[in-house]
Amino acid sequence: MIDVVLLYKYSSKDFMDIDKIIEFQKNLEELTDKVNIKMCFYGKNTIEEMSTFMSYFNLLVGKKVCDISFSLLCNELVTEIGVNNKSIKKSATLTNKISSHEIINIIKDYYTPVMKDAKIIEMPNKDWQSTILDFKGV
């Protein structure tokens, strides 16, 4: 089992799509025994937008695939607990790193305690629901 964190540019229009999510669920199921997929988003959006998106996306997928995202508008690492964006954690020490686009390092730091050798890969939004199958043979 390998751990993979996929990084996407946040776009509500790309990801809030019922048909794509259904296809994604099926593809995710295929990978269950081989790859542990986590998704991470960044965008020039507010903390509330990112937090709410994570909550909605996880609920729709039926699995907590997204733990953290980055608000480049507010330079904040955003986490999600519940749908009412009430557990946004801010970290002043991370601010400079995010604005310096060292997102990948922050993700690594975040996941190191639980997923030591996680691969962090930037992904295109196009066909996001099916590109995860690229990791089938990894």
Add this chain to the structure above:
Amino acid sequence: MENIKVEIRIKEVLKKRGISQVQLAKMLGISEIKLSRILNGVSIKFDMLAKLCVLLNVEPGDILHVNEGGSAGSIIPMFLDYSGTTDKLLSGGVENLRNFFQSILALERKTNKKVKIIMVTGSSLEAAKSKFTLLNDLAMNYGLQDLFLGVVSEYCGYFSTEDQTMTLMPISAELIQIRPQVQKVLEIHGAHINSKNTTFINSYFDAGVSRVELASACEDLERLLRHKGLAEDIEVLSYYDEYGKEIDVKPKTHTKASAVGMCIEILKKKYDVRLVVIGGDSQVEDLSMYTENKECFESIGILPVFIAPRNIGDVKVGDKNIFIGCWENAEGIISAIQTLTERIITTEDGGFHL
């Protein structure tokens, strides 16, 4: 002249031929959603019009009508309480959301009117707009281009996607003045302030807070309001339920019921409104959206319908406009809309009754 549009009226033709819209979509080789959009006047290509005429054995003039009406069309506003309803819909997963959209389409087919959803929430405008954008994109990507019409935040601000406008009820100057003191009291009791710089103060507590602690915070706030002579105009509301432990401090005039009334006033200027669906799930305040507006709506020819959960008190059992006991989960929301669709009857003058 700006509201003139060409409509395709085939309901009667389909009835005579014994064909449903679902069957017609299959015969045309298109999705139900695409057919629904065509029938609602979004657009139709000539080859599709020709195909439709051949299938139904009619001439274009038999089914095309020019609507010169002064309104932008006839709609069914559907007010849904935000957190309770959307949480339940989304927690049911993506398939349930799809079924929800299908149930809306079925209601549109039965009534031949467009449903327009307006979400009602106590959240701040930014939070409300974030949720709204996501739901709107879900519907848009599903082919329901204009299902989500707007959002009411803090029960006083109305944001509409159509013209990107925002309308506000009169702002409470008193609450703006007293806001720093209210926030201080809340923070002393361990509350986190959710909405900032607005005329509505929403605060939430950590999960471990007890009912006694919440009550104590309320008492201190009420004492402050009395001391300032504002107890008549500003109220303190507390919630201790599965959705959270919260305290709201707000002008008494800003309620869910007044928000619904305000929206209908706005919508009536533009649309022909004959049926209003109101849904809520968790608080007695949800029911007030229906009860406090019922008489007024009926007096102007609007049939109000409320879809109620089991756990709302004071629901009048004899009121046939209230659908009880089907809001406990995502399937329940869908079944409530399906029951309404089954029972709704269109009258000759374009109105509705149950």
